[in-house]
Amino acid sequence: MKTHIFILKTFYSTPLQTYRYPGFNCDFKWPKEGGVGLGVAGIWNLLLRVGEPADIVEEENLHTPRSGDLLFVNPDNPFSPDTEKKLYDWMEAGGKIVGAGCPEAWRFAFPSDFIIESSKLDNPYSALAWICEGAQPELITPPGWKFLKIKKCKNISIKNFGILASIGGERQTPQRALVSPIEEAPAVLTYKNFIFFNGNPFSAFQAWLQGQENLEPWLLWRHRIFWLDEYASFLCQTLKKIKIIQPLEKGIPALAKTTIVLKHDLDYSRDSTYLDIEKQANISGVHAILKDSNTNYWLDKLKLNPQNESAFHYNTAIYSRWLEAARHILLNLPKRSYLPNKKAIQGKGLLKQVRWAKKKGIGINTLHRHDPFIIYPELVDALDTVYNNEIEVLGSNSFFRGQVLRWGVNCSDGLRGNYGDAPNPQFPYWFPFRLAHSGYGGRLLKGWETTSMMEIEPGLLEQMIDYNIPGLSQKVIVLNFHPAHARTSTFVKGGCVNWFHEILNLCHSRKVDIRTLSDVFKVLKGFVK
Structure with missing residues (x-):
């Protein structure tokens, strides 16, 4: 049975750091930090690239999932109690959730004896990377972005995949950069029907894609001509590895290779x-x-x-x-x-x-x-x-x-x-x-x-x-x-x-x-x- 994929439309309260500019018929405030407001588009563009177009749904239109239905959620703020209940009910009914974004929003998805907190690197020039067993570090997030850290864990049913690391020193050069693993900061966490991608990678992908964040310092970390293609590939291959999606090998039928x-x-x-x-x-x-x-x-x-x-x-x-x-x-x-x-x-x-x-x-x-x-x-x-x-x-x-x-x-x-x-x-x-x-x-x-x-x-x-x-x-x-x-x-x-x-x-x-x-x-x- 084909997995149906959805992306939850999320909202954010106005961040402290915004840029005000005159729009078509009113002034706008555009969030400047942490990729606020970019996660939904990042997920949508990633899934399209592998031939898996997803429906963006409002919270009130969330239906009871069929077994295996997949919901991507990338909040920029903590959820309301009503939203938490709807997402919890989705997973209890057999649907899966891939979460990212604001770490505090996901406290409800873990057991009460698993305590998490939001953290941020002290060095304003250090980016975040994932380190996975047997592989080179994968740059994942620009400098200054938040990530999840485990404050207390007594539950062995939560599985971790890889760890986060800070990228400092000669950060532009992978061979000489200072790659420092971050304690208690897994790259991916899984618990029952919930999967969490740490470091806000979907928002980061979109932020680099549309120029909100500068990619130039990091070009040597991937093929400089195909940097974002390789980043998209890494994220989609990770989803495939943990059996979340099966990308269409033929892509979009009406387009050539x-x-x-x-x-x-x-x-x-x-x-x-x-x-x-x-x-x-x-x-x-x-x-x-x-x-x-x-x-x-x-x-x-x-x-x-x-x-x-x-x-x-x-x-x-x-x-x-x-x-x-x-x-x-x-x-x-x-x-x-x-x-x-x-x-x-x-x-x-x-x-x-x-x-x-x-x-x-x-x-x-x-x-x-x-x-x-x-x-x-x-x-x-x-x-x-x-x-x-x-x-x-x-x-x-x-x-x-x-x-x-x-x-x-x-x-x-x-x-x-x-x-x-x-x-x-x-x-x-x-x-x-x-x-x-x-x-x-x-x-x-x-x-x-x-x-x-x-x-x-x-x-x-x-x-x-x-x-x-x-x-x-x-x-x-x-x-x-x-x-x-x-x-x-x-x-x-x-x-x-x-x-x-x-x-x-x-x-x-x-x-x-x-x-x-x-x-x-x-x-x-x-x-x-």
């Missing part, structure tokens, strides 16, 4: 080389049109090539090429850097851009970030506003290498703001996912999100196609080739068109599926229904 999306940000160029090559090869690409002097040119071009996806290249920066050139030539002044344009994103800013594109005739099924700025969390809120008001928009390609500016900062300071170094995708997860809106209690956005890589070398793509991760049978790789670099030697002598030809030959020889991004999103939307 490897799907490639070829996209082109059309800013500041009228070079149609890539469009012409795709037409000759009878393949479809995604062409993202920016609001610039070339907008009408590309609109006319794409009307003549309807097999390609017309998309919108939205703006995140303030910068004038002509003004900076004039200042430099006429006044001998240095050119200034791009600056983040919060007004273009927050509140109704992004929605106004999208509606301009729609009126202009630009396709809006998918949105594509222009310039380096990921203004967090305003961008998440802005995308949410777009998805709720323009149902044609299926998702975006916004979370790829750039400058993540958190909590109101305007530049990368290494803490609240950081950037990725090429070729790091900065959000190394090669499968579509959904963002979480913590200002709205952690609900999932309606649209999809993806990472991508710009001007990739053919050899690196070959490595990515060949790289297999246990338990993850599919990947979707979005590649961006700018027409502005097609025939200029910005990245390679003679232009990136030479790389592009090699990549098409590689895709053909490996029988890789090439699709548009809107096609991929439609497949996923149909699957989760």
